[in-house]
Amino acid sequence: MTQAPDLPLWAAILTAFFLLAGSLITAIGSFGLVRLKNFYERVHAPTLGTTLGAGGVLIASMICFSVLKGRPVVHEVLIALFLTITTPVTLMLLGRAALYRDRTEQQPDIPRDFD
Amino acid sequence: MTPQHLLLLIVALPFLGSFAAAFLPTRARTQATLLAGLIAVVGAVGIGSLYPAVSQGQILLSVTPWLPSLDLNLTFRLSGVSWLFAMLVLVMGALVILYARYYMSDEDPVPRFFSFLLAFMGSMLGVVLSGNLIQIAFFWEVTSLFSFLLIGYWHHNQSARDGARMALMVTGAGGICLMLGFILLGQMAGGFSLDTVLASKDAIHSSPYYPLALALILIGCFTKSAQFPFHFWLPHAMAAPTPVSAYLHSATMVKAGVFILILLWPVLSGTDLWYFAVAPIGAITLLIGAWVAIFQQDLKGLLAYSTISHLGLIVLLLGLGSPLAAVAAIFHTVNHATFKASLFMAAGIIDHETGTRDIRKLGGLWNYMPITATLAMVAAAAMAGVPLLNGFLSKEMFLAEVLEDHSGTLIDAVLPWLATIASAFAVLYSIRFIHQVFFVAPPEPLPRTPHEPPPWMRRPIEILVLACLLIGIFPAATIGPFLASAVRDTLGDQAPAYSLAVWHGFNRPLFLSLTALAGGLILYILFGGRLNAAKASPVVGRLKARRTFEAVVERGIAIAGWLHALAGTRRLQPQLRVLMIFALAAAALPFLFLGYSVGSERWTGVDPVFALLWLIGGSCALAAAWTAKFHRLAALILVGAAGLATCISFVWLSAPDLALTQLLVEIVTTVLLLLGLRWLPKRQPDIWPETRMPVQVLARRGGDLAIAIIAGLGMALISYAVMTRPVTDSIADFFTRNAYAEGGGTNIVNVILVDFRAFDTLGEITVLAIVAITVFSLLRRFRPASDSIETPEQQRVQADFDRRHADREVGDTVTDALMVPRLIMQWMFPVIITFALYLLLRGHDLPGGGFAAGIAMSIGILLQYMAMGTREVEDRLMVLPINWIGIGMLAAALTGAGAWLFGYPLLTTFFRYLDVPLIGEVPAASALLFDLGVFAVVVGSTVLVLIALAHQSIRTPRAARPAEPKAGEEQG
Secondary structure (H helix, E strand, C coil): CCCHHHCCHHHHHHHHHHHHHHHHHHHHHHHHHHHCCCHHHHCCCCHHHHHHHHHHHHHHHHHHHHHHHCCCCCCHHHHHHHHHHHHHHHHHHHHHHHHHHHHHCCCCCCCCCCC | CCHHHHHHHHHHHHHHHHHHHHCCCCCCHHHHHHHHHHHHHHHHHHHHHCHHHHHCCCCEEEEEEEEHHHCEEEEEEECHHHHHHHHHHHHHHHHHHHHHHHHCCCCCCHHHHHHHHHHHHHHHHHHHHECEHHHHHHHHHHHHHHHHHHHCCCCCCHHHHHHHHHHHHHHHHHHHHHHHHHHHHHHHHCCCEHHHHHCCHHHHHHCCCHHHHHHHHHHHHHHHCCCCCCCCHHHHHHHCCHHHHHHHHHHCCHHHHHHHHHHCHHHHCCCHHHHHHHHHHHHHHHHHHHHHHHCCCEHHHHHHHHHHHHHHHHHHHHHHCCHHHHHHHHHHHHHHHHHHHHHHHHHHHHHHHHCCCECCCCCCHHHCCHHHHHHHHHHHHHHHCCCCCHHHHHHHHHHHHHHCCCCCCHHHHHHHHHHHHHHHHHHHHHHHHHHHHHHCCCCCCCCCCCCCCCHHHHHHHHHHHHHHHHHHHCHHHHCHHHHHHHHHHHHHHHCCCCCCCCCCCCCHHHHHHHHHHHHHHHHHHHHHHHHCCCCCCCCHHHHCHHHHHHHHHHHHHHHHHHHHHHHCCCCHHHHHHHHHHHHHHHHHHHHHHHCCCCCCCCCCCCCHHHHHHHHHHHHHHHHHHHHCCCCHHHHHHHHHHHHHHHHHHHHHCCCHHHHHHHHHHHHHHHHHHHHHHCCCCCCCCCCCCCCCCCHHHHHHHHHHHHHHHHHHHHHHHHHHHHHCCCCCCCHHHHHHHHHHHHHCCCCHHHHHHHHHCHHHHHHHHHHHHHHHHHHHHHHHCCCCCHHHCCCCHHHHHHHHHHHHCCCCCCCHHHHHHCHHHHHHHHHHHHHHHHHHHHHHHHCCCCCCCHHHHHHHHHHHHHHHHHHHCHHHHHHHCCCCHHHHHHHHHHHHHHHHHHHHHCCCCCCCCCEEEEEECCCEEEEEEHHHHHHHHHHHHHHHHHHHHHHHHHHHHHCCCCCCCCCCCCHHHHHC
């Protein structure tokens, strides 16, 4: 079985690019989590990581292992699929909980009620 | 069938029968009798068929290796003595079972009775047939246990419960002494097998531990055989149904002590110590038992004290230490069983027919039941030692023995007097029994008009009385050969010449015997009338053994309570602190004595990324501890983060299996803890608002911090020392080499779990199941702290909102808010199940396995509970966690046991490749079935805990509860 150091140069470059891009985007998301001011802004930042960031890492993984094993390795698609389906649930639950609390406590500067 | 197998079968059958009888319907009286009777008869025939070999002096051994290295094997051994006792147990058992069929009322759960009785019979056979001291002690305790259950059979009856408890405590404590004595004996003899012990008389006698071992064994035997001063439990055991009294408390169990004395007679007796410890106790018991029996007003009480007296007689004979006395002891054991059991059965019939056992109220029964009366008279005459009955023969031998000089001390001079007096007493109470019950007119009309019992109820008595007569008239032809083989077995080349003739001419024993008969008769004529007025037995009645026993027990309970008050606590923190301090101390000892040194391996340097990971993980752990008191949710999240760091470390160090399991466990733990958070008492942010924190609180917290730091530091030091040492040949190599070759899997972790260490895994899932059921039982009756009973604020606000709007129902807000998440969580359910099955199936070769799969599966169910709420999930989804646990345990155990069918040891994996159409070659190992069991247990346990927590949320606890009506319920 071939190991990662045996990757051909083009594949290595591609893999590295996607891996680095994904990581960087995730890092930016995390940075945003720290920097942004209130909850409603902050809650968006980490989604960078679960969408684009994860996407980059998964693509890198697909390229790397497809080349190493000499056959298409695409089960990362499933990971992407489940991430896409489930991440919004977290966002939704967090957002609703925060909104609910702030409304009950009648905090200023909360998103408007559309009722 | 070889004799060895037969022996094993004879001991096993009663236990199997006991198990089967327990499952019979409550009213199946006749079926239970048939089952029990059949087993007793089959056993008796089996033992009988082995007699030819035994009569030639052969010793049959059946050895099943268990721990050969410790000289502990399942050994059954049939010799002359054990043949006699086994026959006694089985024949008496058969007769008692027949009798019990008619004695037991239709309203009693009779199969339960027979279940206990059969188990007792099995354990009694175990005692007499075991060829190993430890095994004897084990079966000995089992007889105590079933005696307890049988005495307490009518458990609605206070005296039955008290009697059962007393018997268990006395005989159980004696059993422990016996066990200790046996261990010492085994040490002295150099082995626990009976043959080894019986062959090492000199080593035992010369050992400095001989007195201690003897004392312990004697205490065991004396408690079981109701010798003074431990005799008091036997009369109280009479609360048992009469068949039990006849079987356990006169014929067999109380003879167990005597049996051990006979069995070990060759190696233990023959010293002064033996003589002075055993003979006087026997003599005192003989006299006291006979004396107290005279004053009993309860038929069974009279028989119980008479039994004590006769046991004393046998013990005295064994204590004398001469071979002839031992012969008499064996002979009298058999004789006593026959006449005393028949008397008990007669007493049972009288009780049954008249409704009373009080001698004062009974009378004139001769007119109503002449046959039973005749039988009882013959048996009572045997008990009194009237010539031409078996009791006479052994008593004659006894009297001949006490006339001999044994030690040249005062005892020699006293014994003939004492024996004659006790014999006269025996005559007196026998006459009183017969005369009062059958002849004197009753002072007032009987509670019921009696008549003869059903013929089959009388049959056992008839057989026993016939035996009394036959042995009494033709001793040499009937009991002779069996007695001879028992004597030869016990005494070996010491076996004396003895004569079993009825007539030995006019000699001194006969003179004593006749004196006793005449004396008893005269005493009855003089004092018999006044005995009915006796409330307690004079002189001895003052001893109040029972009250002493109660006082001792109460003092014991008081001391335990005091210790508990002193050292016990219901608070978790001190318990944890004590635990930690002990662990610390235990771990510190090697440090102190052996020193500490770092290994020779070089420092490898730090990988910055890994260091960063651990920095984050460590910070999270510290922060979790910091916030644990005042912000539990934050603490929980931080704990989760620390767990994730661990998880990534596993991946980093190439342990994907551990990482996977860790990840799944983290998820479940976090969710379950989250569910539990709501029920914790509210935090108290500031307990000391005005003053400063008290010093002792500071000291306590500081101490705890110190303990934590020292423990952590110690672990770190130990780990460091281990990790800096070179890896030597460890068991890990074995696993890597053999995982595929022998376990048939490439996932070494999984192969270890389901194959190499499968027995551990079996134990672990058992523990898991027990923990889950414990948590469930605790939470089922959980009363939340008063400040967390109230519905949470958010729920109240939402419910208010829903109520204020006409078009909404309570709960709509939550349903709306969760609509999309719920849909997605429901979609995920089949996906997670598929994932779990995938983990399960691939577990043997790739990361996964039953444990991980089980957790994944329970996460799926957890998610459903969170998405839909308890009620809705349980409307749609039938989760029966107890069944999961049960089926899982069964699957694992049966898969393991399946290896036996193919002649392999427990839990051996079977492995091969199967050719499945379409899919191709598929590895199939029986370990998968075992893993399936693990999977089911894990799912069941996790879900059971989840359900216990989830059900809290739908209970509506009352805020202020009045005083609990049943105080006992909460502890129950």
